[in-house]
Amino acid sequence: MFLRLTTALALVAAPALAQEVNLYSYRQPELLAPLTDAFTEQTGIKVNVAFLDKGMVERLKAEGRRSPADLIFTVDISRLAAAVEAGVTQPVQSDVLTANVPAQYHDPDGQWWGLTTRARIVYASKDRVEPGEVTTYEDLADPKWQGRICTRSGTHDYTIGLVAAMLAHHGEDYTKTWLEGVKSNLARKPQGNDRAQVKAIWAGECDISLGNTYYMGQMLEDPEQTEWANSVNVLFPTFEDGGTHVNISGVAMTAAAPNKDNALKMMEFLVSPEAQKVYAKANYEYPIAPGSEADPLVQGWGSFEADDVNLMEIAGYRAQALKLVETVDFDG
Template sequence: MTLRTCLLASACAAVAAPAIADVNIYTTRQPELIQPVMDAFTESTGIAVNLAFVDGGIVERLKAEGDRSPADLVMTVDIANLQQIVDGGVIQPVESDVLTAAVPASLRAEDNSWFGLTKRARIVYASRERVADGEVTTYEDLASDKWEGRICTRSGVHNYNLALTSAVVAHHGEEGAAEWAAGVRENLARKPEGNDRAQVKAIWAGECDISLGNTYYMGKMLQDAEQTEWANSVRIVFPTFENGGTHVNISGVAMTKAAPNREEALQLMEYLVSPEAQSIYAELNYEYPVLESAELSELVSGWGEFTADDVKLEELASHRPVSLRIMEEVNFDG
């Protein structure tokens, strides 16, 4: 075989076997938080993943790009953000036996337009010094007089607290949720301000005894030299609803309507719910896997076990307007 023939044969082979396409993701999570799991996917499949951090306006960006959008997937946190993407009409349903088998029905869209990847519980951080074991019981109990002047929380109209209030609506109706929100407001030690970590700092400083917060902030505080002392001053308690479990929210993924690399994107989505990826992803962010068989990180497992509330997240999203109105009517942040 001549050199020319050899070169032509190589060229023909290259045409016959085109390079594997990349997967492009718009994400509201800092890329360094999810890069390791993407690297593991690339190592396993040879498919590169390109992450673009979009701090806000994902829906507007996807609408502006239209069919020319390079984005295959969107990754974000909180059911409110996922529902906003759904309402924007910029994603498409995905049919996958792998995804529906791995992700519980309460943690994915009924039409398979989005899927949960990790869970975070909205729990109570309780002072180790001033709150006895067993003193925190239910979410409903947070509105009782025994907590007067003892509760700290971030804004009542923040997505995290609106989702929790929506869960109260789901369990007790609009009137019951309004009574609950007013009761919790009366028990606040100070005006809502700051993020979830700021509430733990307030407990450490003696300004309040308990606070509402997401579980993963404990991991983040323990990794920050300045905040470790705050974290060690509290313990995580998993309240439940009187007729349910502990309120959870998610990080999730959805395929864009444009998705130029659909097959590769679906391959990545399915990989993200595999035992390997679930363990990596959850450990990176101090969260809980949605896949029941995936291993928890040692730190997260040390926080204790809980039973997640089974109200579908889509139902919580539908109650968000009511929850926002309730928080405004009771002047929760006033």
């Protein structure tokens, strides 16, 4: 059963049942359907999904111990860290989770666990940019890109994540100068989502943009956007002293969790080889369990080495990253 937020209020009054698990999700229910269907088929446990556009932490805090939610699904390390800081999650220890989730992709105390990764890459015009022209994130501040870069808002979580990673690698002074350089290279004021940047490249408004890998898969399956996708190459820049910036989708057990045993079963299922394959294919992301592989389409975009800076360290720089974005008036 999939419930949007407007109808999910019924969950609040529902008693805990032995064979169900309730999710609050920032991911659309249709993206989770292949997973939840497979879990129910394997275990007989019914999955109820309440999709929230925003305000997950605030909702959980308001519901307190009466919350019907067992698990939260979200993307971006900042949202997972915010949930932990708000006290709405609880630690989970499991040999299955530990074996299948690399250390850099879960909270040291078990408060959240990663499920898939996505790389923050460069989309580059096939006609106007050679594949070897973009090799590092630092290079995006080079004057050779003046008037050639498109990007979404500097205050968006994805942009803040990259800036926070730059802080982790280079410190504040360098990152501020880098941000100023990238801003001076923009072809237009930051706007739109990642796919809108690819459309702008296709339209000739700019030559390169930042984006998440999975958007390429989403564009290729949309007849109206396939031409945009086919106009660009996927490039995997790195930090000069590191790898390619990645972020995660993840899961955490709520502090209230009325169906705790079922919630743990679902968490362990989500990192199983079967579920990792289904999840990665459905969302064009990279599975994290050892021995699991990305969908062939995703593999076709090329390989990369993920940056090894711990995601919790990056999360710790996010407030500083936002301050720098505002200081240089990146969106102005």
